[in-house]
Amino acid sequence: MIRPIFLVLLTLAVTAASASAQYAGDSRYGRPERRDPIFLRFPEMAQRYWVNTETMAARHKAIAIPLPRQCAFVYADTYARGQMSEREVQDTAVSACSRKLAELGPLGENYNVDCRCHVVISDDAYVVPRDAMPDQAYGPASIFYRDNQGNVARLNGTARYGALIGHDRSVTFTVDNISGQKVCEGTFTNESTGIGRFSLSCFNGKFGGRGNYDSRLGAPNDHILARGQTASGQPIVMVIGLPAQLAANMYGGI
16 A cells, blocks of 8 residues: 555656756756766766767757755666657656665655755756755665674664765765764775775764775665674674665665
């Protein structure tokens, strides 16, 4: 019963997002550039948008991501086929983005805002203000750990980090709780592509951990999995890029 109701709400959300769409010809927000954070965050999208000759030549193209910007951990890009209009391409991108978001499960344990997909680039123009776009990489975050008594605890919220994990030698990150308060900060140190070490300090140094991380593609969404130990030798797991319920189902059994 819950799933049909959710899908109805999702359809209404897609309709509302489509109704508020803007067109490239009306945009006042400038043109995208290859090194913009959104393309660094999603390399596959950058490849299609800037390198693939077929999609570069498309008559219309649109990119949709969830907004506000801390929600931007999935995306959909659509390129015109046949006689599709700019509006039809935008609607297709929003629909695909909303479907991806819904398939990952509820977001309420990570966000206290309404994450909803919107077109952000259409026909080589930003159609939302640049300050609404992600300035780094964002994603839902969950930290699972055992306390000194061996009990499993969990911290949910959102993470913000440099987009080029796996390329830059060292990338800092922060974790905010669901109320938007910064509770943790740390560093990813790259050792090879998508693999390295992490360190984490939370609650003004009262709690932390260190260990290894790897970037995982798909399954069902690109995400970062970090495993290690706390200062007292208890296990700790951090997942960035999956909503809390899905992260718990996949990695919460520490």
